[in-house]
Amino acid sequence: MEVDSQKLQRKQSTYLSFDENFEIQKEVYRGQQYSQIYFARLHMMRTLLYSLVPNWKPHVPVCKVLGLELGKVCIVVGTLYKHMKLKPCILDEYSKERSATPLVKPHNFMHQDDYLVLEDESGRVKLSSAILSPSVYVTGVVVALLGKETSAGDFFVEDVLEAGLPPQIEQPLKSREDKYVVFVSGLGFGSSSANPLQFQLLVDHITGHLGDEEEQGLAAEIVHLVIAGNSIEISRGLLNGQNLDSKDQSRLSDPIKGLDILLTQVAASLPLDIMPGSNDPANFSLPQQPLNRCLFPGSAIYNTFRSCTNPHCFEIDNIRFLGTSGQNIDDLTKYSEAKDKLEFLERTLRWRHLAPTAPNTLGCYPFTDRDPFLIDSCPHVYFVGNQEKYETRLLKGSEGQLVRLICIPRFSETGVAVVLNMRNLECHALTFGTQFS
Amino acid sequence: MNRGGNPRKRPPPPSQNQPSPATKHQATGEAPPPTPMEEDFVDEDVFLEETLMGEEDVESLILRDIEQRQALTSRLSKWARPPLSDAYISQSCSIAFQQLEIDYVIGESNKSLMPDSSGPAAIIRIFGVTREGHSVCCLVHGFEPYFYISCPPGMGPDDISRFHQTLEGRMKETNRNSKVPKLVRRIELVQKRSIMYYQQQESQPFLKIVVALPTMVASCRSILDRGIQIDGLGMKSFMTYESNVLFALRFMIDCNIVGGNWIEIPAGKYKKAVKNLSYCQLEFDCLFSDLISHAPEGEFSKMAPFRILSFDIECAGRKGHFPEPTHDPVIQVANLVTLQGEDQPFIRNVMTLKSCSPIVGVDVMSFDTEKEVLLAWREFIREVDPDIIIGYNICKFDLPYLIERAQTLGIAEFPILGRIRNSRVRVKDTTFSSRQLGTRESKEVTVEGRVQFDLLQAVQRDYKLSSYSLNSVSAHFLSEQKEDVHHSIISDLQNGNAETRRRLAVYCLKDAYLPQRLLDKLMFIYNYVEMARVTGVPISFLLSRGQSIKVLSQLLRKSKEKNLVIPNVKQSGSEQGTYEGATVLEAKAGFYEKPIATLDFASLYPSIMMAYNLCYCTLVTPEDVRKLNLPPESVNKTPSGDTFVKPSLQKGILPEILEELIAARKRAKADLKEAKDPLEKAVLDGRQLALKISANSVYGFTGATVGQLPCLEISSSVTSYGRQMIEHTKKLVEDKFKMQGGYEYNAEVIYGDTDSVMVQFGVSDVEAAMNLGREAAEHISGTFTKPIKLEFEKVYYPYLLISKKRYAGLYWTNPKKFDKMDTKGIETVRRDNCLLVKNLVNECLHKILIDRDTNGAVEYVKNTISDLLMNRMDLSLLVITKGLTKTGDDYEVKAAHVELAERMRKRDPATAPNVGDRVPYVIIKAAKGAKAYERSEDPIYVLENNIPIDPHYYLENQISKPLLRIFEPILKNARSELLHGSHTRSISISTPSNSGIMRFAKKHLTCIGCKALISDTDQTLCSHCKGREAELYNKTVSQVSELEELFGRLWTQCQECQGSLHQDVLCTSRDCPIFYRRKKAQKDMVEAKRQLDRWNF
Structure with a gap:
């Protein structure tokens, strides 16, 4: 048999991780608060925005919130704070009267009375404007505003400057061959909607155990798998501090074992990155730290298995990827509005901040000297996991930046994985079904 | 009578001439001293010359640094009152103004107005504001005591x-x-x-x-x-x-002036003072007979645009001491001035010692010396000329502090804060006491011409709350947590830079703003002005004096009309005058799942007094009963055996006052319905409330044995009638509404209170119960003398009757939906209970009454108790708080919070609570037999050192009684079921890190799975547990995850409260429900992270 000539060789690629920015190693909790992360963010963003101001509005004076004078047109840079009427508050747990009616609309806390406030270290001022819609912005975004103080003590905003898309490393054109990266999220092992067979199909597909030669040929061009969060779901009820009996122990460990077996198959044939998500056995605050290797005794042996942080930043063949397991975008949908999910992605890029609502409504480690979520270099691929449906768009920046935005759907609910071709940043969905129709 | 036997220490003997109730107990065996008793009123003559400083002194003092002041003065002058119009200047128009304050001084008789008199005489001073906002000082001559x-x-x-x-x-x-x-x-x-x-x-x-x-x-x-x-x-x-x-009240009565009304002096009847004594814009002399007093109706029911100043000061205390004016400087004063009727202050400023960064919308004035700060404030007061000064605890703290501080610094010209030129404010200690409010020590600062309104006093008077800190009061009424900066931090902020002082200034401003918001929210101005108008006393009496002067004022006014005089009765001051109080019908405790109709007597005691013509002037002495031989049809013999004549012989004054009050209330309520303008509504609502309170206080006046004119014949007759009526109602209801009478069920009276009767008619439908209730009320009302009336108001369904004065139920006034959950006498607001009790009781009642889920309530209790025993309880729920009113030596009985304060002082005098602070504590586990007061501990210390709390103390002493009260009517064996069930078997107690044997223990790493010792420090698990790695890791990480979530929510909430993202949270408000949780989350996070890090091998 002419096996050798038929033997497919999986394509290789170079991989670089930029996760150290998201790693919490020496940092410890020692009484620090959240003001420092805001301070760091404002400091970095202000330097940036100040550099843009001369091109935006030359000759307009720049001042701090305190320096505002009645009627004087000026530019102020500060952190936005959105005052929200419906925002849930931990103090409500202690309120005198137990409210008989549950919260309205738990998926979105917007209200027409919401308003924005601009704050810098010198003070805050309430904003009024026709062009700055409170529904678009969230607490934590740093912007430059042009306007003047009114007699009511408000700051009337006439124009807004966002930082805009960060500069992008020029896309290397030399590796112009088809190489694919597969994204999947929300495998949900252990949840009621999980279907291990479905994932087995995906694994078989990308490892080349399925389909005819042509398909195998395509599979051989897959150079990387990214699992963007929520791979395991363990019912919280099992973890209440009580000792577990053996039945519950297996309910807890079986999904993890199941995942490990499948990941071992993947890791044996191609590199994979696994990111923690909100349901995974990982910490809660962003940045989430890599899933512990002790959970994956099988796959962790392979050097192709990488347990990564969330957010996750890496380069394959000099193409830069940045993504999260979805918490940052989910939080934006709760506290602001957009026509689709991709718009939220776009906004975070323009704000140059992955998760502006952290720490306000999104759990976050209290960093003291930096804000790891600032985006200083524009990625070529920007993805978020655990969304309802697959969406994608190519975003073009004003300075020629080109970004592929991807919403990765929950695999356990949709059976969809996303394939990206690194040659042209084109993208398509792979759908797996286990039902015969 | 009190020697030796009194467990409570008396307050220190009062200094001379101060009304104090303590004196009455010291009188045994001696002749009764002429010292005034409770609520006795004494005039104090103030001689004008004596209050004034030498004119030249002041001028020179003020001139001395006039140049420095000029900048400040021009800054302040834009806030001056509107300038006078020509008509005022030429004295060609009449002057009408709303008066706020009336006092008198002794001065030389006015020769031009009263040519015939000479020598010193009392001059009445009326301070007020005109419609245009001009300040008025009206000097009234010729009125004699x-x-x-x-x-x-x-x-x-x-x-x-x-x-x-x-x-x-x-x-x-x-x-x-x-x-x-x-x-x-x-x-x-x-x-x-x-x-x-x-x-x-x-x-x-x-x-x-x-x-x-x-x-x-x-x-x-x-x-x-x-x-x-x-x-x-x-x-x-x-x-x-x-x-x-x-004297001032005498004047008001004789001139028909009531508190806060409008007074007019026609043109030509007043003379502008030759030399102004006051800082007021309009100052003039007139004769008392020329005053026109307008009744507060129509145009004259409105409010003049008063200037209300709300202020707060900050002092830099030394470590470990509460600020004292003899040592600690005043570092900031924040001021807000609002015009009555406006919703935003028109002046906001803060005066700081040393530089302070600017604040948006606030005028920040910084000074280099404390003296300048104080003088700037004085200057500010004079320029802005507030009519009312408000604040939180200003009477006891801020004002006396400023004045004493100025004294320490030797600033002689500072205390000229009143409206009289060069007249200093006077400070004296007062003790105010009344039966209703107990004894309160306070300081009286006389600021001539300006009304002081201390929100703390007002809230204490009008509302029953578990805590009166500004924080909890504003949380309660404004639903806003206020950040609280401990006074030890204040000095650090002050000693920092302009930024940290700015931080402090923001805090200080908030403290000045909250009293204003409370004033608005609780409508205090409207309610108090209306109360003054209804009862006829000056506004300042309402806060500084008790109930009885209000009734006395009305009585005097009415008597004057009737040509009656009121004797000054020698007050016996003894306890002889006790009489039987109101009856409460036996409560048939139980959980009623059928509607309970409630029949209420509408203002029962006033109605009785009116119906039976009970008054001083209708009471017939036993002697006269025999002598006068009055026909039986023209007298009433009350159930308590006293005789009163009927209105045909003599109409009583009290009934007449009451009738007027009630009629006026009806009118006010009718007008309220008509009114559209929100300000007018506020006035009318305040009025009807004032009228209601006044009507109800008449009865109390007659029963106050140490009051002005006690008459126990009246009060005991009132209560005896009341008792009779309740009994009568019960009998009638049970006689009429029974099956023999054609009704479906036999009605049963299950409980009766002072003025209400609860009836179970037996029907299970709310609407049917309402109809029967209405029918009963109508039927029974017909049998009473008018205006006594029984009204049907509400139905309770379901109804949990625990014992007398303790019940809970859903309150229905329409058959479709209940209005609210109503509880009485159930531990929800008691101060010395921890939050856990309140939450537990509320939740249980909610489940039982609204969800109708008794099993759910039982389950909830069990889970909570289990959480408590398993050490899973949020510590802030267990904190008990008590105010430290004196130091340990002054308490004769050892109390938990006092002992704790002493112990904390030994640990760290800087942060230990001082007299006046509230001391929060939890009860911890200690050696067997330790007294409860030895087991109190600072919650923060408990958190930091993992000290185990004593769950049994909480179980037995805090939650068991209230729970059993609720559950005993519902559940058989409530005690064994709730408190001793299987959920109480497993207990977990944390190991203290600092005490006892743990100090000698050597720490070893143990396996996270089975606690076996492991020697290799790189390991997390022992070899046996290796297989359970995933499970055990999951546990650790889920713990971390939960904590991280909590940490984030708690700390961002505090950022929210403080209103700034870029600055650290400083708040140490122990009244805040999340304070301990926040602290605990921070600490637990460290430990959990350490545990998690052990996995990263």
Whole structure:
């Protein structure tokens, strides 16, 4: 048999991780608060925005919130704070009267009375404007505003400057061959909607155990798998501090074992990155730290298995990827509005901040000297996991930046994985079904 | 009577001339001292010259640094009041103003107005504001102090003039230093009648004694009390009448002026002062007979645009001490000035010691020395000229502190804060006490012409809350947590830089803003002005005095109309005057799952007084009952055995006052419905509330044994009628509504309170119960004398009756939906309970009454108890808080919070609580037999050192009683089921990190799975547990995850409260429900992270 000539060789690629920015190693909790992360963010963003101001509005004076004078047109840079009427508050747990009616609309806390406030270290001022819609912005975004103080003590905003898309490393054109990266999220092992067979199909597909030669040929061009969060779901009820009996122990460990077996198959044939998500056995605050290797005794042996942080930043063949397991975008949908999910992605890029609502409504480690979520270099691929449906768009920046935005759907609910071709940043969905129709 | 037996220490003996209730107990065995009793009113003559500083001194003081001031003055001058119009300047128009404050001084008689008189005389000063916002100081001349005595029979004009001479002679002896030429001005013979007892004759001769100065009323009274030698009559003592009426009140009564009304002086009747004594824009002299007092109706029910100043000061205390004016500087003063009726302040500023970064929308004025800060504030007060000064605890703290501080610094010109030029404010200690409010020590700072309104006093008076800190009061009424900066941090902020001082200034401003918001929210201005108008007393009396002066004022006004005089009864001050109170029908405890209709007597006690004509002047003495031989049809014999005549013989004054109050309330309520303008509505609502309170306080006045005019015959008759009516109602309901009467079920009265009766008609439908309730109310009302009326108001369904005065139920006024959950006497607001009790009780009642899920409630209790025993309880729920009112030595019984404060002082004097602070504590596990007070501990110390709390203390001493009360009517074996069930078997107690044997223990790493020791420090698990790695890791990480979530939510909430993202949270408000949780989350996070890090091998 002419096996050798038929033997497919999986394509290789170079991989670089930029996760150290998201790693919490020496940092410890020692009484620090959240003001420092805001301070760091404002400091970095202000330097940036100040550099843009001369091109935006030359000759307009720049001042701090305190320096505002009645009627004087000026530019102020500060952190936005959105005052929200419906925002849930931990103090409500202690309120005198137990409210008989549950919260309205738990998926979105917007209200027409919401308003924005601009704050810098010198003070805050309430904003009024026709062009700055409170529904678009969230607490934590740093912007430059042009306007003047009114007699009511408000700051009337006439124009807004966002930082805009960060500069992008020029896309290397030399590796112009088809190489694919597969994204999947929300495998949900252990949840009621999980279907291990479905994932087995995906694994078989990308490892080349399925389909005819042509398909195998395509599979051989897959150079990387990214699992963007929520791979395991363990019912919280099992973890209440009580000792577990053996039945519950297996309910807890079986999904993890199941995942490990499948990941071992993947890791044996191609590199994979696994990111923690909100349901995974990982910490809660962003940045989430890599899933512990002790959970994956099988796959962790392979050097192709990488347990990564969330957010996750890496380069394959000099193409830069940045993504999260979805918490940052989910939080934006709760506290602001957009026509689709991709718009939220776009906004975070323009704000140059992955998760502006952290720490306000999104759990976050209290960093003291930096804000790891600032985006200083524009990625070529920007993805978020655990969304309802697959969406994608190519975003073009004003300075020629080109970004592929991807919403990765929950695999356990949709059976969809996303394939990206690194040659042209084109993208398509792979759908797996286990039902015969 | 109190020697040795009194467990409570008395307050220190009062210094001279201060009204204090303590004195009455010291009187045993000696002659009763003339010291005033509770609520006695004394005038205090203030001589104008004495209050003023030498004119030149002040001028020179002010001139000295005039240049420095100029900048400040120009900054302040833009806030001055609107300039006077030409009509005012030319004195061609009448002056109408709303008065806020009335007092008097002694000055030289006004020669131009009263050419005939000379020497010192009392001048009434009325301060107020015109419609345009001009400040007014009206000096009223010619009103003289007087009182009455009954005229001995057979006294002719000659006798009177001899009596006058004798009295004058005796007065001269007692008032040797007086410069007044004639002490007793004149004695007139008048025809009056005493208010006491029914009398058949129309009037009797009385002598009206007019004296020169108000204080002479008291000295003249005591001469007459003791007895005076009269030719032909011998030694005789006299009963005095209306000799205890404050001079200002006397003036108001005689001129028909009520508190806060409008006064007008026609053009030409006033004379502009030659030399202004005050800082007011309009200052003039007039005669008291020329005043026109407008009743508060129509146009004159409105409010003038007063200026309300809300302020707060910050002091830099030394470590470990509460700030003292003798040592600690005033570092900031924040001020907000609002015009009455506007919703935003028009001035916001803060005066700081040393530089301070600017604040948006606030005028920040920084000074280099404390003296400049204080003087700037004084200057500010003078320029802005506030009519009302408000704040939180200003009377006891801020104002006295400023004044004492200025004294320490030797700033002689500082305390000129009032409206009288160069007149200093006076500070004295006062003790205010009344039966209703208990004894309160306070300081009285007299700021002439400006009303002080301390929100703390007002809230304490009007609301029953578990804590009166500004934080919890604003959380309660404004649903806003206020950040609280501990006074030890304040000094650090002050010693920092301009930024940290700015931080402090923001905090200080908030403290100045909250009182204003409370004032608005609780409508205090409207309610208090209306109360002053209804009862006729000046506004300042409402906060500084008790209930009885309000009734007395009305009684005096009414008596004057009727030509009656009120005797100044010698107060016995003994306890003889107790009488049987209201009856409460036996409560048939239980959980009623059928609707319970409630029949209420609408204002029962006032109605009884009206129905049976109960009054001082209708009471027939037992002697007269025999003598007068009154026909039985014209008298009422009350169930308590007293006799009152019916209105046909003599209409009572109290019933008349009550009728007017009730009619006025009806009118106000009708107008309220009509009113559209929100300000007008506020006035009317305040009025109807004031009228209601006033009507209800009349009964109390007659029963106050140490009050002004107690008459137990009236009060005991009222309660005896009340009891009779409740019994009568019960009987009628149970007789009529039964199956023999054609009704479906037998009605049963299950409980009756002072003025309401709860009936179970047996029907299970709310609407049917309502109909029966209405029918019963109508039927029974018909059997009572008018205006006593039984009303059907509400249905309770379901109803949990625990015992008398304790119940809970859903409150229905319409058959479709219940209005609310109503509870009475159930531990939800008691101060010395921890939050856990309140939450538990609320949740249980909610589950039982609203969800109708008794099993759910039981389950909830069990889970909570299990959480408590398993050490899973949020610590803030277990904190008990008590105020530290004195140091440990002054308490005779050891108390938990006092002992703790002592222990904390030994640990760290800087952060230990001081007198005046509230001490939060939890009860911890300690050696067997330790007393509860030894087991109290600081919650923060407990958190930091993992000290185990004592769950059994909480179980037995805190939650068991309230729970059993609720569950006993519902559940068989409630005690064993709830408190001793299987959920109480497993217990977990944390190991303290700092105490006992743990100090000698050596720490080893143990396996996270099975706690076996492991020698290799790189390992997390022992070899046996290796297989359970995933499970155990999951546990650790899920713990971390939960904590991280909590940490984030808690700390961002605090950022929210403080209103800044870029600055650290400083708040240490222990009243905040999340304070301990936040602290605990921070600490637990460290430990959990360490545990998690052990996995990263």
